[in-house]
Amino acid sequence: MTPYPLLAVTAVPAEAGALRAVLDPALVAVEAVGVGPAAAASGTARLLARGDYRAVVSVGIAGGFAGRAEIGATVLATRTIAADLGAESPDGFLPIEELGFGSSLLETDPALREALAAALPQAITGDILTLSTVTGTAGTAARLGTRFPRAVAEAMEGYGVAVAAAGAAVPFAELRTISNAIGPRDRAAWQLPEAFAALRAAAPALQSLP
Template sequence: MTSYPILVVTAVTAEADAVRAHLDPGNVLVEAVGVGPAAAAAGTARLLAGRTCRAVLSLGIAGGFPGRAAVGGLVIGTRSIAADLGAESPDGFLPIEELGFGTSILESDPQLVKALQSSLPDAVSGDVLTLATVTGTAATADRLATRFPDAVAEAMEGYGVAIAAAGVGVPFAELRAISNPIGPRDRAAWRLGDAFAALRAAAPALAALP
């Protein structure tokens, strides 16, 4: 029986390098495609064109919602949500669903989520938000936490990767390592080393995906 690889998509090379050295490229392909949902969607679609993969995984570092995901820990996305896809209104933000133009929510594949949860029992599971603009204020962090009570992290690529995977009918999931709490930007307090260490430690779980 032919075995097709898992495609792991990251935003930047440093994220890809954190796991690539620990994986068999015949089983898990790891590629960086750029920052943001547009680059993620385009890059993932390019990688999937003419190639058969058994699953696609969006992987990288992320900001965590305080009290829901610890800095230095891992989160498994049960859904990828384009949190800023919609329109402003006098009564607040209107998601794209209310405009009648599609959906801002894409479900992760249950089998992939279950496999990741089994291999990474300390990881927190929940929604991962995709934003084109990273949160940098307490007010925005509070607003997002209220709008999305099941959100555990925010990043910039998951929804784009999920769109590309859905377009060719390939199962999708998202795995993130938390480098900082969501809120006011304080680069000096970010624990990038811990987040990258968490990604490296998660590599065996990627190799074991169905």
């Protein structure tokens, strides 16, 4: 296949279509790999094995923590964190680090992150959580906000993409736009047009990455 300098990975075709509408395919390859960290990891690993990509970015819409990232905002990850990777205990959630089985977080590549921040000066930078089960209650939102004071958003794929990128020794970044506030699940309140408009507006920054 023809090698591309950058791989942008989304969860669903609608996100991929929003990116392809504004990106030059000679500069950025855009692929939808499926929903959730397992699909993201396996799909990204397959793409990286088949192509000569110099970096990979997890891109799509996300939920934002109220007061940290509002609807329509663009967020950039400093770290991607598998927030539900661990075990329950009588004293609360135990992350995988406390179980001695590895790490639940991966840093994004500083050069990619800084280039995206320079191209998107209004973007909010912070941790982005990866969850297999999207938050649907105020209680869970509050607990996550307390556990992760630097978190600005949650999605379902970033950590999986990051694991695949790390395995292939390829730099990784994560860019999201906010469609809804994290908390009680109310699909009617999601503002998808605003999130997709923000995604299309932010996408050209991918073409300027070093």
